[in-house]
Amino acid sequence: EPEVTQTPSHQVTQMGQEVILRCVPISNHLYFYWYRQILGQKVEFLVSFYNNEISEKSEIFDDQFSVERPDGSNFTLKIRSTKLEDSAMYFCASCPGTQGEQYFGPGTRLTVT
Amino acid sequence: QQQVKQSPQSLIVQKGGISIINCAYENTAFDYFPWYQQFPGKGPALLIAIRPDVSEKKEGRFTISFNKSAKQFSLHIMDSQPGDSATYFCAASRRGNTGKLIFGQGTTLQVKP
Numbered sequence A: 001e002p003e004v005t006q007t008p009s010h011q012v013t014q015m016g017q018e019v020i021l022r023c024v025p026i027s028n029h030l031y032f033y034w035y036r037q038i039l040g041q042k043v044e045f046l047v048s049f050y051n052n053e054i055s056e057k058s059e060i061f062d063d064q065f066s067v068e069r070p071d072g073s074n075f076t077l078k079i080r081s082t083k084l085e086d087s088a089m090y091f092c093a094s095c096p097g098t099q100g101e102q103y104f105g106p107g108t109r110l111t112v113t
Numbered sequence B: 001q002q003q004v005k006q007s008p009q010s011l012i013v014q015k016g017g018i019s020i021i022n023c024a025y026e027n028t029a030f031d032y033f034p035w036y037q038q039f040p041g042k043g044p045a046l047l048i049a050i051r052p053d054v055s056e057k058k059e060g061r062f063t064i065s066f067n068k069s070a071k072q073f074s075l076h077i078m079d080s081q082p083g084d085s086a087t088y089f090c091a092a093s094r095r096g097n098t099g100k101l102i103f104g105q106g107t108t109l110q111v112k113p
Helices: none
Strands: A005-007 A009-013 A020-024 A032-036 A043-048 A055-057 A065-068 A075-079 A088-095 A108-112 B004-007 B012-013 B021-024 B031-037 B043-050 B058-061 B063-065 B070-079 B085-093 B106-113
Touching: A005 A088, A005 B031, A009 A020, A020 A032, A020 A065, A020 A088, A020 A108, A043 A075, A055 A088, A075 A088, A108 B058, B004 B085, B012 B021, B021 B031, B021 B085, B031 B063, B043 B063, B070 B085
Parallel strands: A009 A108, B012 B106
Antiparallel strands: A005 A020, A020 A075, A032 A043, A032 A088, A043 A055, A065 A075, A088 A108, B004 B021, B021 B070, B031 B043, B031 B085, B058 B063, B063 B070, B085 B106
8 A cells, every 4th residue: 555655754953953854755646745743732734735836834834944846756844944843743744636635654753952 | 713623632431432532613614524543653544534515424433423513523433442542633624725634632542441
């Protein structure tokens, strides 16, 4: 069964450093998302991506964040200068359409020290 | 208006019992309501979803009840099993939007043997 994969599973970085979180969505899916989940809290929408551009972003997704689909398979989230409050689980999701089922990856745990 | 409120925060049920988790929303434009199951250290996995044109959907031991006029929907887990112990999130999204999911706060379910 196809699945969304994410790497790395855990990333530790120092405050102010840049990190890139990687995702491989399910092939033939057209819509891609990043969500984050601070420990013990709900899952929060960050950004949606379709047709090689951002279709919507949340207030959390400020200028420090960017997304890219550099080739036909990878989907990345970059945080330019990490802050302590960026520590969270980051989930990638993909979907065949805007109202279809979103499939989530296993997540990347980002720890900013 | 974008919020989805979920209750209870935690739930303990005996094996074989019925687990009931409730969600309420405000935005009447929401028209897709999925439930996700999340085990510790894993990404959310789609469990079951409903659209507002039906009042109930059943898949195995899992049933969603939907009350459009009250803007509420609930997940019922029949014959609850210890393997059902997980965190459950309700969510909502809006047709014509980017498909972003708005999640509830989550319910931690423990099924005692």
